[in-house]
Amino acid sequence: APAHGVLMTSATLTDGGDWSGAITRSGAARLEVQPELFAAKSPFDYPNQAQVLIVTDVPRGDIAALAGAYARLIEASGGGVLGLFTAIRRLRAVHGRIADRLARAGLPLYAQHVDPIDTGTLVDIFRDDPRASLLGTDALRDGVDVPGQSLRLVVMEQVPWPKPSILHRARRMAAP
Numbered sequence: 001a002p003a004h005g006v007l008m009t010s011a012t013l014t015d016g017g018d019w020s021g022a023i024t025r026s027g028a029a030r031l032e033v034q035p036e037l038f039a040a041k042s043p044f045d046y047p048n049q050a051q052v053l054i055v056t057d058v059p060r061g062d063i064a065a066l067a068g069a070y071a072r073l074i075e076a077s078g079g080g081v082l083g084l085f086t087a088i089r090r091l092r093a094v095h096g097r098i099a100d101r102l103a104r105a106g107l108p109l110y111a112q113h114v115d116p117i118d119t120g121t122l123v124d125i126f127r128d129d130p131r132a133s134l135l136g137t138d139a140l141r142d143g144v145d146v147p148g149q150s151l152r153l154v155v156m157e158q159v160p161w162p163k164p165s166i167l168h169r170a171r172r173m174a175a176p
Helices: 020-026 063-077 088-104 119-128 166-174
Strands: 081-084 109-111 133-136 153-156
Touching: 063 081, 063 088, 063 153, 088 109, 088 133, 109 119, 119 133
Parallel strands: 081 133, 081 153, 109 133
Antiparallel strands: none
8 A cells, every 4th residue: 555656677577478477476467557568678699699508417416526517617717607506505515625726726716605795795896807706695696787707607506496385386376
C-alpha cells in the first residue's frame, strides 16, 4: 500500500523467452495494473567476443587440482580473472595454495573473505589493475561491473545455483 511504484530490472529477466515467466515469477501478474515492459539489446557481441568452456578433468573435491587449474588459468590470461566460488571454505583453500605462486609471477590476487577489505574496495582494486585477479562468492557473482580490460575471464568452480528447497518446490507447484 505505501509503494507508489516499483522498478525491477535484470539482464536475464526473460531468460531468452517471452515476458510471461518473468511476470509470473515477479508477482506482477497479481497487480491490478498491467506492468510496463521494456527490453534493450545487449551492447556486448556475445557470439564473437565470448567463449564458454566446461572443464571436466578436475575431480570434484580435489582442492589441489582445483587450485592448480585456477593458477594456470590466471597465469595464461595474465590476470584479469574473476574467480567465483560457491563455498567460502573452497575459496580460502584455493587462495592459500596459489597466492604466493601468482605473486612471484607479478599477478596480484585478491579475495573476498580473505583480505580484510570490504567487497566494494576489492572490486575497485581489481578494476584498476588489469594484471590483478579477484576471488569471491555470490556477492561478486550477482552484481559486479568491471568494464574494459580488467575483466577478461570468469571462472566458476561449480554451478552457482542452490539445490531446490521445500519453498522452491512449493513456489513451482503454485505457479500457473
